[in-house]
Amino acid sequence: MSDRTAAAGTHAPPEFVKALTLTDATMLVAGSMIGSGIFIVSADISRTLGSPGWLLLAWILTGVITVLGALAFGELAAMYPRAGGMYTFLRESMGPLMGFLYGWTLFVVIQTGTIAAVAVGFGKFLGVLFPSVTADRWMFAVDFTSGSTTIAFGLSWQRVAALVSIWVLTWVNLRGVKEGKWVQTVLTFIKTASLALLILLALTIGRNTDAIAANFGAGKLFEGTPDFGALFVVTFGSALVGSLFSADSWHSPTFAAAEVQNPARNLPRALLIGTVLVTLLYVLANVSYLVVLPIHGVADGATVMARGIDHATQDRVATAVMESIFGANGGLIMAVAILISTFGCNNGLILSGARVYYAMARDGLFFKRAGVLSGRGVPAYALVVQSVWTSLLCLTGTYNQLLDYVIFAALIFYALTTVGLFLLRWQRPDEPRPYRAIGYPVLPALYILAAAGVAVTLLVADKTRVQALSGLVIVLLGVPVYLLWRRVATAPAAPVAGA
Helix, strand or coil: CCHHHHHHCCCCCCCCCCCECHHHHHHHHHHHHCCCHHHCCHHHHHHHHCCHHHHHHHHHHHHHHHHHHHHHHHHHHHHCCCECCHHHHHHHHHCHHHHHHHHHHHHHHHHHHHHHHHHHHHHHHHHHHCCCCCCCCEEEEEEEEECCEEEEEEEEHHHHHHHHHHHHHHHHHHCCHHHHHHHHHHHHHHHHHHHHHHHHHHHCCCCCHHHHHHHHCCCCCCCCCCCCCHHHHHHHHHHHHHHHHHCCCCCHHHHEHHHECCHHHHHHHHHHHHHHHHHHHHHHHHHHHHHHCCCCCCCCCCCHHHHCHHHCHHHCHHHHHHHHHHCHHHHHHHHHHHHHHHHHHHHHHHHHHHHHHHHHHHCCCCCHHHHCCCCCCCCHHHHHHHHHHHHHHHCCCCHHHHHHHHHHHHHHHHHHHHHHHHHHHHHCCCCCCCCCCCCCCHHHHHHHHHHHHHHHHHHHCCCCHHHHHHHHHHHHHHHHHHHHHHHHHHCCCCCCCCC
């Protein structure tokens, strides 16, 4: 056989394409963070905390926690620039069981639940353009009640819109990472500019003297705040669910590290630049809300001013702000901008999440086919499985219910991953570290305390206890699943008949 014939008969397995530049990775950070949350959750936080000052402090604290996490994760990302992100970090620092528990929880609720929640948010804002797309127009629904929590499993027109958005974006990412990153970068530029424009308009032509007096007048900033004690700490911690969810998925580029150019340099920079940028936008966005709308309103008010932030229609605070400036047309413009935002957010989440299941499959801890790349260099099977499970989650809850399930489990693993940073410094002191976490050990330790502290408050608070306990149960269920999967993976193959 000639060399040419031998070469023609040899096919190298597909590999990841290193298509993500520093700009692309930064856009993946920002784009995965900015979804629908910043435009919605301030209404719920306002109802919970009751004052403009605590609303702003909730977003500021969320930003600080997020940036601290990015500083710590930068070191791990530079050490292990492979597909998998936190799964890889936990496996290397705490062993395969902990890595699996994260990957299992990511698949069952964290990543897929986030995608589902953002997709439901997409459907919520599509209802501004098409009023028939609402959460209460059901094709079928079955209610399940536990205590004060009711889950409506079923299909509404809002959830149909969510499902279609997931399927379209999965198809885009099946086409290849270049197509996925192009969609991500373009949409992130658009939605970042849209959020900045909203802030600019609200702080200039949208300024409302009545709202400013109601929110920032003498004694108004913290008016009605109860005595700062254990009960309020729990209330404040539970209110952070919305803001933390809105800032979540900041570590998405680490999942796709194998596709980042010069990852040891670009990943830490992308994490820091992206999280700082989004934090500034989020805090300024809430200032702009308070400049245009009073924090308190009435549910049946005839005007936007009467409703206020805490009674914005279906919690669409940003839409209410634009309506107060431009009337009904402002609401339509904002709805389009937010639709673009949620679409771009889910593109980044869908792209990155599948890389974790690919890494797990390569370790024999997920469906074997998920560990194979398609001819386009993407984990196609992992993308499809992810879309199927996410679609089922879309049928199980509203936006707020979905994010309550997500954030508790995410916080647990953020804290554990940062603990892993300390373990690796101790276990492998001589391993190359192209980037070292700024402020180590103080800043990473503060991040662990903050993430763990919020997680504990979610377990204690009445509002979030059921969802937090459910998240804990999901994590613990991963232990028998891991043992079963390892047993199946290591079982000897059945003998072939006639052999």
